[in-house]
Amino acid sequence: MKKEKYNVAVVGATGAVGEQMREVLEERLFPVGELRLLASERSAGQFLEFRGKQIRVEVLKEYSFQGVDIALFSAGGSVSAKFAPIAVAAGSVVVDNTAHFRMEPDVPLVVPEVNAQEIARYKNRGIIANPNCSTIQMVVALKPIHDAARIRRVVVSTYQSVSGAGRMAMEELSQQVSALFNGREIKKRKFPHQIAFNCIPHIDVFLDGGYTKEELKMINETRKILGEPSLRMTATTVRVPVFCGHSESVNIETEKKLTAKDVKAILREAPGVLLCDEPEKNIYPMAIDAVGKDETLVGRIREDDSVPNGINLWVVADNLRKGAALNAVQIAEILIRDHL
Secondary structure (H helix, E strand, C coil): CCCEEEEEEECCCCHHHHHHHHHHHHCCCCCEEEEEEEEEECCCCEEEEEECCCEEEECCHHHHHCCCEEEEEEHHHHHHHHHHHHHHCCEEEEECCCCCCCCCCCCCCCHHHHHHHHHHHHHHHCCEEEECCCHHHHHHHHHHHHHHCEEEEEEEEECCCCHCHHHHHHHHHHHHHHHHHHHCCCCCCCEEEEECCCCCCCCCCCCCCCHHHCCCCHHHHHHHHHHHCCCCEEEEEECCCCCCCCCEEEEEEEECCCCCCHHHHHHCCCEEEECCCHHHCCECHHHEEEEECEEEEEEEEEEECCCCCCEEEEECCCHHHHHHHHHHHHHHHHHHHCCC
């Protein structure tokens, strides 16, 4: 017999993504019985609002998950590594927003518009992984094209906002802009270089071969989500001085020929996609338009004449929302509807 309400824990409740998780749970009328907000000792003790009530943030402990049905994690990989198995042992299903479990073969990596059927595999470990924010928005756009014409190769360059690096990164951009306009010395803490009025082609650590960890995340996660382990793909990820909203230039090659008109028709009907493609009216996706939206915005669709069956896309989404919190809550919605 299904429950009417579910007890939900948000781990990392005071972070940028954790705050969005709380807001999305409320906006989407998720049937929450008790909401348990968990964070580090540094953040615990403050009160956050949920459905008109003030809820106290508690310190994350081993006993925090007693009676919790679903635990949404967004507090860093080391926290998930330690506490996700503890939550599962206490009877919770974990939806983890970190990279820690994503590539483990027995943990489903899910974007609901793309591979919702994988949610059933949560029973393997009691854990469902939320993909990287940049991966999520890209595969939402790619999956319907892949279904129609089979994608053979992907080349993606990202323009990722500072919110993807957390609240401190957003504060750093704000402080640097203020410092520059007021003749003060800028301070660098979160990024290795000035981020204000700059682009940094460096997200996460560099690995052997010259790729960053973020770039390999996008490549490996896309292959896993699409079920195409040999998909040819390359990525370059760049941090840009935008507060919220990731943008991506995506170039694809398909087995079957699709015209730009074909792709527009496919994406116009695709779940989770908002087509914004009227360049003659200056209508195309931009980060400021994506903020607060659930959809992934796609535009600048055009044929790439330099290769057979080539298509260019410009893909934009709110990285804190669809790229993290919303995707996790959508997983939880399907979980309670079909599996719990």
